[in-house]
Amino acid sequence: VILEISPDARLVDISHEIPPYAITDAAFTLSQAWTCFPEGTVHLVVVDPGVGSSRRAIVVEAAGHRFVAPDNGVLSMIYEAVPDHQVREITAARFFRQPVSRTFHGRDIFAPVAAHLANGVPAAETGEPVVDYARAVFAKPRQLGPGDWSGTVLKVDRFGNLITNFDSETWLPVIGDAFELRAGKISVSCVASNYAGVESGGVFIIPGSAGFLEISANQRSAADIAEVRSGDAVELRLAF
């Protein structure tokens, strides 16, 4: 559908492996990838739920990039990274693929609008600015009590590592040597600097490549052991 409208577009498939309905995972995956692309890039994001329901389609302009997505919070990490962003509701039906189906808006609305933007159509032609767009709250841990914090699993990667929303730079100095991090059936109390330093099957925390603390199991899936998935809670208890 994109190539029909924009035959010279260079398509880069960041991922088709976001689990259904995993908005947290999609938001995180996008937040890791978009800065590798040059200004002018159009990012097309579709994740259920939202398609076919009353959720709006939006175009976001931020840092010279454009994002086409459902208004379900999947762009929340872009909003935080680029405070000076603008959100528009997509209403200009002349850019849609006709007839628009009830459920396949990825094909009929999101993809063709993204292609027209890639062709140079200004975002302003797709619809009017809105301010009441959805923002999710999974970006930062919340304090529950003294030394007690609640966070979120942003993503389970293909190795089963649990990427949490505790950013390494802030939290590594805080947790020190006396902490307990719980995620589902896993309780971890040790930090390792890489996978090779741990016995096979051992569970540990590692400051991951994404800038966040990850719960990993050497040569095993931490997610399988913990029985958690993206969007689930993690709890951190500090000892004083």
Place this chain on the structure above:
Amino acid sequence: VILEISPDARLVDISHEIPPYAITDAAFTLSQAWTCFPEGTVHLVVVDPGVGSSRRAIVVEAAGHRFVAPDNGVLSMIYEAVPDHQVREITAARFFRQPVSRTFHGRDIFAPVAAHLANGVPAAETGEPVVDYARAVFAKPRQLGPGDWSGTVLKVDRFGNLITNFDSETWLPVIGDAFELRAGKISVSCVASNYAGVESGGVFIIPGSAGFLEISANQRSAADIAEVRSGDAVELRLAF
């Protein structure tokens, strides 16, 4: 293999996620995608079984498109959509990758022939017309008795929705408010217009984006609940 023969070909991967042996799924997936491509496109379809057995490789010309596939019925929906089509058996070994292996005809026959067609080789040079090619019977529901119809699950999509071969335009007015649709362990009696209008886990029928009635479960996999897969039967009973 294709780029070796046709370096400027633009490759679009419609799907590498058809389950093994799922001819019905492949036929449906192709039927949904091919009309999005411009005339002159070469469509390469490989699905087991058929490769390595006595089934023939064929080239089909229809509506200005070319299709390279095994003669196992996977192109049946193209035959129905374009009555004026021509089928040829591929026999011109000069277009094959040598030596031709016993089992990997996707690499050694289908891909190189598709590449030569993309380069402008006329279909007529690949082999002679045949008329006894395979046609599958999954395209339309069959009547079993008064108000009793037997259909097929064309595809289980990645969300677990069951796409049936009851087309929405014909069947929505027929089923009205009094019907029962059975697929494996699921029995459904209600139609919803989108996923958001149903309680979590609820099972319902929706007129899908492909033009067919789909059996869906809100935020769950209907296929997991029903324990069915593509090619399995669905039964519709109407109340009078």
Place this chain on the structure above:
Amino acid sequence: VILEISPDARLVDISHEIPPYAITDAAFTLSQAWTCFPEGTVHLVVVDPGVGSSRRAIVVEAAGHRFVAPDNGVLSMIYEAVPDHQVREITAARFFRQPVSRTFHGRDIFAPVAAHLANGVPAAETGEPVVDYARAVFAKPRQLGPGDWSGTVLKVDRFGNLITNFDSETWLPVIGDAFELRAGKISVSCVASNYAGVESGGVFIIPGSAGFLEISANQRSAADIAEVRSGDAVELRLAF
């Protein structure tokens, strides 16, 4: 990351479906694919473990191709196919993506180095030659006793076929009609020439398209029956 450095590079995704840690599978998959590409191609291979540990990143030049990979044995089949190869340790940090993360060397070291090679940077600029690089031993069966051989499952393909390291040309004449091949819970004693000649669910050996004997089950997954995966042992017993 690659397109940032080499915007005109043609990217061909051979596979993103190697199971985590499956070095044997990756080595085999690469050995099957690389000869389909023209001289001058840069092959980028990343498979755990090794990333983030003390294993080195290497560039290998062989037969006019370049390979960028971790030094964990994943290129062993290239070394055997091209005795006249040269291995270098990648040390030139000016080609890395900065800052280099602790765990995501695919993004920060392997991909950018591959892109610079594609742009024409000579391999010699990436680092010095080394001779103590890792070579794996899964390429050939080993003799255990008279008529008793131990081999390896190189790969489980998506149909569940077990591709062994017994090459068909050598071993088909040897095994004749009286042999037993064991892999996990499977014991096989018959050779078939294609999938269609065997009853549904039947287990058999077939000389596969890769040039090796494969253990297959008609319309079923041999791997599920045998409960084995790539890297596991197979044992061949010959009758005299």
